[in-house]
Amino acid sequence: xxxxxxxxxxxxxxxxxxxxxxxxxxxxxxxxxxxxxxxxxxxxxxxxxxxxxxxxxxxxxxxxxxxxxxxxxxxxxxxxxxxxxxxxxxxxxxxxxxxxxxxxxxxxxxxxxxxxxxxxxxxxxxxxxxxxxxxxxxxxxxxxxxxxxxxxxxxxxxxxxxxxxxxxxxxxxxxxxxxxxxxxxxxxxxxxxxxxxxxxxxxxxxxxxxxxxxxxxxxxxxxxxxxxxxxxxxxxxxxxxxxxxxxxxxxxxxxxxxxxxxxxxxxxxxxxxxxxxxxxxxxxxxxxxxxxxxxxxxxxxxxxxxxxxxxxxxxxxxxxxxxxxxxxxxxxxxxxxxxxxxxxxxxxxxxxxxxxxxxxxxxxxxxxx
Amino acid sequence: xxxxxxxxxxxxxxxxxxxxxxxxxxxxxxxxxxxxxxxxxxxxxxxxxxxxxxxxxxxxxxxxxxxxxxxxxxxxxxxxxxxxxxxxxxxxxxxxxxxxxxxxxxxxxxxxxxxxxxxxxxxxxxxxxxxxxxxxxxxxxxxxxxxxxxxxxxxxxxxxxxxxxxxxxxxxxxxxxxxxxxxxxxxxxxxxxxxxxxxxxxxxxxxxxxxxxxxxxxxxxxxxxxxxxxxxxxxxxxxxxxxxxxxxxxxxxxxxxxxxxxxxxxxxxxxxxxxx
Amino acid sequence: xxxxxxxxxxxxxxxxxxxxxxxxxxxxxxxxxxxxxxxxxxxxxxxxxxxxxxxxxxxxxxxxxxxxxxxxxxxxxxxxxxxxxxxxxxxxxxxxxxxxxxxxxxxxxxxxxxxxxxxxxxxxxxxxxxxxxxxxxxxxxxxxxxxxxxxxxxxxxxxxxxxxxxxxxxxxxxxxxxxxxxxxxxxxxxxxxxxxxxxxxxxxxxxxxxxxxxxxxxxxxxxxxxxxxxxxxxxxxxxxxxxxxxxxxxxxxxxxxxxxxxxxxxxxxxxxxxxxxxxxxxxxxxxxxxxx
Numbered sequence: 001x002x003x004x005x006x007x008x009x010x011x012x013x014x015x016x017x018x019x020x021x022x023x024x025x026x027x028x029x030x031x032x033x034x035x036x037x038x039x040x041x042x043x044x045x046x047x048x049x050x051x052x053x054x055x056x057x058x059x060x061x062x063x064x065x066x067x068x069x070x071x072x073x074x075x076x077x078x079x080x081x082x083x084x085x086x087x088x089x090x091x092x093x094x095x096x097x098x099x100x101x102x103x104x105x106x107x108x109x110x111x112x113x114x115x116x117x118x119x120x121x122x123x124x125x126x127x128x129x130x131x132x133x134x135x136x137x138x139x140x141x142x143x144x145x146x147x148x149x150x151x152x153x154x155x156x157x158x159x160x161x162x163x164x165x166x167x168x169x170x171x172x173x174x175x176x177x178x179x180x181x182x183x184x185x186x187x188x189x190x191x192x193x194x195x196x197x198x199x200x201x202x203x204x205x206x207x208x209x210x211x212x213x214x215x216x217x218x219x220x221x222x223x224x225x226x227x228x229x230x231x232x233x234x235x236x237x238x239x240x241x242x243x244x245x246x247x248x249x250x251x252x253x254x255x256x257x258x259x260x261x262x263x264x265x266x267x268x269x270x271x272x273x274x275x276x277x278x279x280x281x282x283x284x285x286x287x288x289x290x291x292x293x294x295x296x297x298x299x300x301x302x303x304x305x306x307x308x309x310x311x312x313x314x315x316x317x318x319x320x321x322x323x324x325x326x327x328x329x330x331x332x333x334x335x336x337x338x339x340x341x342x343x344x345x346x347x348x349x350x351x352x353x354x355x356x357x358x359x360x361x362x363x364x365x366x367x368x369x
Numbered sequence: 370x371x372x373x374x375x376x377x378x379x380x381x382x383x384x385x386x387x388x389x390x391x392x393x394x395x396x397x398x399x400x401x402x403x404x405x406x407x408x409x410x411x412x413x414x415x416x417x418x419x420x421x422x423x424x425x426x427x428x429x430x431x432x433x434x435x436x437x438x439x440x441x442x443x444x445x446x447x448x449x450x451x452x453x454x455x456x457x458x459x460x461x462x463x464x465x466x467x468x469x470x471x472x473x474x475x476x477x478x479x480x481x482x483x484x485x486x487x488x489x490x491x492x493x494x495x496x497x498x499x500x501x502x503x504x505x506x507x508x509x510x511x512x513x514x515x516x517x518x519x520x521x522x523x524x525x526x527x528x529x530x531x532x533x534x535x536x537x538x539x540x541x542x543x544x545x546x547x548x549x550x551x552x553x554x555x556x557x558x559x560x561x562x563x564x565x566x567x568x569x570x571x572x573x574x575x576x577x578x579x580x581x582x583x584x585x586x587x588x589x590x591x592x593x594x595x596x597x598x599x600x601x602x603x604x605x606x607x608x609x610x611x612x613x614x615x616x617x618x619x620x621x622x623x624x625x626x627x628x629x630x631x632x633x634x635x636x637x638x639x640x641x642x643x644x645x
Numbered sequence: 646x647x648x649x650x651x652x653x654x655x656x657x658x659x660x661x662x663x664x665x666x667x668x669x670x671x672x673x674x675x676x677x678x679x680x681x682x683x684x685x686x687x688x689x690x691x692x693x694x695x696x697x698x699x700x701x702x703x704x705x706x707x708x709x710x711x712x713x714x715x716x717x718x719x720x721x722x723x724x725x726x727x728x729x730x731x732x733x734x735x736x737x738x739x740x741x742x743x744x745x746x747x748x749x750x751x752x753x754x755x756x757x758x759x760x761x762x763x764x765x766x767x768x769x770x771x772x773x774x775x776x777x778x779x780x781x782x783x784x785x786x787x788x789x790x791x792x793x794x795x796x797x798x799x800x801x802x803x804x805x806x807x808x809x810x811x812x813x814x815x816x817x818x819x820x821x822x823x824x825x826x827x828x829x830x831x832x833x834x835x836x837x838x839x840x841x842x843x844x845x846x847x848x849x850x851x852x853x854x855x856x857x858x859x860x861x862x863x864x865x866x867x868x869x870x871x872x873x874x875x876x877x878x879x880x881x882x883x884x885x886x887x888x889x890x891x892x893x894x895x896x897x898x899x900x901x902x903x904x905x906x907x908x909x910x911x912x913x914x915x916x917x918x919x920x921x922x923x924x925x926x927x928x929x930x931x932x933x934x935x936x937x
Contacts, residue, residue, distance in 0.1 A: 052585060057599035077430050079584055080599045086899045092697070094500040095584050180799060188901075225885045226802050231599055239781050240802070358692065361901045366714040368896070369888055379747075386743045389736055393762045396773035396813075399783065400765060403776075452669045459665030467663065471670040473926060478677055480866060480922050481915075482874030484891050488898060488911055489680030496683060512676040515669050544661050573766050575877070580898070593768050597775075597881065609769030616764035624757070 036114045036284055043119040049288030050075040051295055054097040058233045058253055061311035068298050082230045091115055096285045098292040104277045105350050107146045108139040116281040118144050119293055126300035129319035133339050146279035147296055150314035153275050153337045154190055155268040157232060157246035170194045170269045175243055179224040183235050183244035186228035188364035189349045191218060197272035203347055206356035211363050218367045236264055248335040252313025252328055266334045275341050276348050404606035421607035431592060438589040442571040445510040450564040453518025461526045478516045486513055487580030502583040509581045510571045518563040525559035558626055565623035569616045688909035698904035706909035722890040726872035729811040733819040733868050741823035763817045771810050771881050775801055802884035810878035815871060819864035826860020866925045870918050890914055
């Protein structure tokens with residue numbers, strides 16, 4: 001007993017100290033303040049160090065990175081995330097990435113929090129051929145903080161060689177033929193979004209009663225799921241997935257990795273097709289912002305855009321990219337998406353109200369638990 | 370009747386044990402064998418080649434991570450061994466109430482799930498404004514390793530006893546001298562064994578590193594996690610095999626060194642604390 | 646009394662040894678104990694508009710933890726960990742017994758061989774199981790080749806795979822303490838027991854088991870505690886219905902960006918585990934359990 005008696009007394013003393021500390025720090029945030037002084041500086045395109053890219057997995061042709069590295073004699077490393085929230089968390093914790101790939105909505109958020117750097121687009125020769133829509137997008141007026149990387153639709157990818165009946169509906173995610181081999185994207189917006197569409201709600205609804213209904217839909221769909229994953233290419237190629245919620249380019253990427261490309265198909269759903277843009281930005285914590293900017297320009301070069309699109313299957317709104325995507329669409333019209341749909345933006349994910357976003361993440365956590 | 374000899378093994382037990390060994394080794398065999406597979410497949414073995422080892426070596430990020438893991442493990446080993454040995458000596462020799470409290474404090478990291486250790490490390494680094502980096506991983510590893518060293522060294526201390534030190538003091542040595550000239554020489558095989566054990570633990574560690582790593586200099590297990598999550602690659606088998614060789618070497622040394630330096634009992638006994 | 650012969654009494658003696666204890670105790674205190682209190686403090690906080698954790702004085706996180714959505718996750722984690730412990734004990738005890746009592750001069754080799762698989766990184770080992778048990782993995786291919794089944798049997802992404810992964814990951818922590826305990830046992834006690842109780846089985850129950858109780862206790866604790874908080878097994882081998890508290894906590898810190906809620910979950914998990922820790926520590930300091 002005496003061994004632990006002392007421990008208890010120490011514990012009490014510590015507890016008292018804690019109470020005082022807690023009172024003192026209440027109201028303080030747990031994050032360290034980032035050095036935001038660089039936020040206002042304009043980044044100049046020049047090589048100022050190695051490049052650390054933070055991107056979705058299997059989203060960029062590795063050869064492009066290797067060529068850029070060789071051309072400039074630097075090292076290019078790619079680190080992956082599978083979740084935009086995780087990306088933001090790492091960024092806020094001081095993660096010193098040079099180039100990140102947020103979606104449109106996240107660009108606006110990061111801009112408001114002064115977490116990304118400004119640059120002068122006219123200094124990038126290859127940015128001239130970008131589609132005019134991106135000169136002044138809703139999430140980044142005057143395009144000073146981001147450049148578009150790719151745009152996409154969300155639909156369902158599936159195996160054609162397993163006798164599945166597909167109905168071009170989000171209800172295909174509970175297709176009884178494929179029960180136990182269905183994946184849903186591990187993304188709170190995509191997951192809740194498709195449930196909203198099934199129930200006829202606005203994609204970005206913030207109404208609690210509607211979200212609760214969607215939650216029930218999700219719980220019902222969860223019964224037949226094999227897992228949640230944003231790595232659709234991997235789950236398709238490895239054979240774990242017979243059906244998966246996926247982004248349009250992933251089906252092309254998956255086809256590139258198997259002997260028989262025709263086993264994968266993609267459908268968009270009649271209840272609604274979410275669209276969006278993925279952009280590239282430079283965080284304020286970047287150690288080599290100049291290199292990042294030069295790499296952005298390099299990606300937009302027509303020849304590089306062409307091969308990147310052929311590799312990852314997503315339309316890129318730049319010369320070279322447009323041609324490549326048109327070719328892919330000819331072979332498979334289902335993956336098509338055009339900029340008018342993007343400009344329309346009612347089918348784009350936009351949760352700008354922080355409370356709504358917390359409501360969504362709460363619902364998502366409850367679904368996954 | 371004397372103890373059961375090697376001729377008296379019950380059949381069932383032997384078969385059962387054999388099966389368990391099989392269960393334990395099959396995945397390891399798969400990893401090692403497929404690391405030499407010439408094809409990308411993880412199902413079909415198709416000829417021998419070193420290509421996955423080459424891919425590993427040619428990837429600068431992976432190569433860096435290997436060296437980073439080794440560096441972290443070395444620093445952790447040195448610091449944790451010094452601090453932990455001192456702690457062990459102090460705990461065994463002191464008889465104060467404070468040392469009893471310290472004893473309990475020392476045991477807590479050993480039975481705390483790593484995820485909790487990782488989160489608390491993450492929080493304190495965030496709170497103090499320390500960006501996550503190579504050094505935050507080192508600090509976290511040392512914190513968690515001290516207790517292991519203390520446990521191993523303490524076991525050895527218990528069997529050494531105070532008599533020799535007391536004799537030295539009778540002969541005029543100061544307390545510090547008796548510790549330095551008498552205790553340390555008797556103790557050092559256990560210290561080395563504990564250090565190498567800590568090296569292996571740190572080298573292999575994932576959860577703690579996952580929560581405290583920066584993004585540029587990531588230890589190897591964290592890179593492996595990303596590779597597994599984001600893609601299937603046979604290179605993982607090569608990495609796994611390499612890491613196994615490093616870890617086994619460290620522990621083999623830990624077991625052999627006490628034996629080589631004249632102790633009657635084997636290093637395994639030193640490490641598992643079994644009696645002579 | 647001659648000060649040089651003063652052995653153990655008096656402040657002088659303690660002060661000297663306290664210098665040895667201080668660095669370690671301070672390090673663990675500052676970098677382990679204090680951060681734990683930070684977790685506790687943050688658990689009473691909330692999230693601000695930017696998703697950052699803010700300290701405060703609210704119970705809302707704890708209310709959320711005991712919400713009917715999350716309690717099943719906690720229960721599931723404990724259940725999986727318990728099953729893991731039982732399986733480890735059932736598998737590990739015979740093996741430890743065999744090596745300790747019948748290993749003879751090969752004892753150390755056998756133990757060393759046992760430990761070797763655990764020098765492959767935990768992630769790589771678990772990943773090997775994914776490769777083995779996948780729909781197109783080795784085991785399924787083998788089963789189909791042997792015509793034991795037509796279609797692949799789904800083995801991964803199930804609770805069985807997760808528990809299997811946990812057992813595989815932690816069984817060594819059961820076997821080693823058991824082995825130590827059994828080895829320390831005086832064999833003549835077993836002989837005496839055989840004379841007393843007649844059957845080997847009753848000898849085992851009445852003599853061997855109680856004598857090895859410290860090892861059993863140590864093994865159970867060393868497996869149970871980390872298993873509850875494990876997230877690697879569930880992440881790699883599990884499906885959507887095998888979500889464990891470790892996955893939930895990890896999500897709160899990296900995906901959902903809700904550190905206060907994650908902290909509350911951590912605190913609840915720690916409190917639950919603390920009950921067992923204290924139970925074990927008391928037994929350990931009283932000598933009834935193997936001091937690690």
